[in-house]
Amino acid sequence: MTNYNEIIGELQKRKVQLEASIAIANKKIEKLPEGKLRISYCRGNPQYYKIIDSADTHGKYIKKSDFKIAQELAQKDYLKKIINVAQEELTIVKRAIGAGANFPKTKEDNQGIITPEAVYDSLKKERKILVSPLLISDDEYARRWSEEQFRISTYKPEEKIYTTRRDEMVRSKSEMVIADMYFEIGVPYRYECELRLKSGVIKYPDFTLLNKRTREVIYHEHLGRMDDEKYRKKNLRKIEEYRRNGIFVGKNLILTFEEDGCPFNIREFEKSIREII
Template structure:
């Protein structure tokens, strides 16, 4: 809902600017409308003061009048549509300020909550339920889990610890190495499974931390192909970060990217 509000406010601002510009165009134009007649390959322009008066031919010397009248009629159509859309946005914004369907479950007392199956959940309740669900973690090479996050879990590198702490700082719910069974019946464990609450979707984050190791790169390329086969694509619902000895992980850049993706 927060992202929807931001989009509506941005659209509202755009419409207000368009309305202001349209009014300026209309005010600067002559009275009347433009009539265009085209026959035998010749286009002629006429000025109609109103429906009752005769059309007046506009000579080439008065090209500015033609342009202003054409822009005026276009601006009038834009103005009408923009004002209508603006009224609809204001009406909807007013409605959601008074509460929305997402909040109805959270208003129930505990007894009723235990009796109903939620249809829509508000942001906080969705996060709470997702965080409380148990999940299967990877058991591969537990000896490599040597770095502790601020949430108390052990991860495999300093970079992964920073990533986990960044998600925690930004209030972005995540699971570390949560089991994921793909449609091809392949079991993998994405480094991070993320609840993108603003867009109501699950995303995955793979941190490829040994890009200077050929065998490691080949293994990760296989995993990325498996993701693609299952509708998980970089730039859509998969985040991929990289590092090698020559090109270390950039923490600040990642923080900015995470903020833009999940909170922007």
């Protein structure tokens, strides 16, 4: 159970983050044009209007050549929503710090509460394409991370003979089972993604994972032939190289093993992953 000091500490961190976000948003708004954006549709296509006077419900049509104005006004509207929502949460956080009250912990308690990170998610897609988010939710962060391009290992592609549920080709049945498990429980992952170590050496960990809650990257190496001495020594050297480059077992490196007579237990591993990520 989280103690009082930890709760207050987290609230203080959140207070600083909210105040900084409000300050940044206000500073950005100063550089944007006056007015706000109205979007209407003509034959299914969005049309943009600039409203200066609050009494004017129609606004002035924004030409395609002035599309940047629509972007800037949409960005301004978005930033104003960030400020309003952040101010509301900041008031609650300050009150909680002052009173020593616990912040809601359950989903039920949080129903109806919107955070600044959720503002972008709440926008219609027509507005999303116009704005550059200042803050994003963990789900949005994970979606963007998953869509990033990355270099995959080209080593012996003919050895990739197993197909995952994401239609990826992997080298072993165990790797297929692991990949499908990550997919099933919603852990974003990349298979054999290029990793450039601080030393400049390039490695391709079996799995590169994203912890959605902390937004930290974790690496997972599955050592499936530990009864092979040459294979074992090669991977022990790899683990040592990881350590020298700031990647540590139990912190940002997961290791799983198997050998003849000692199969990999995916059920037990899934329990561990659910605790870690």
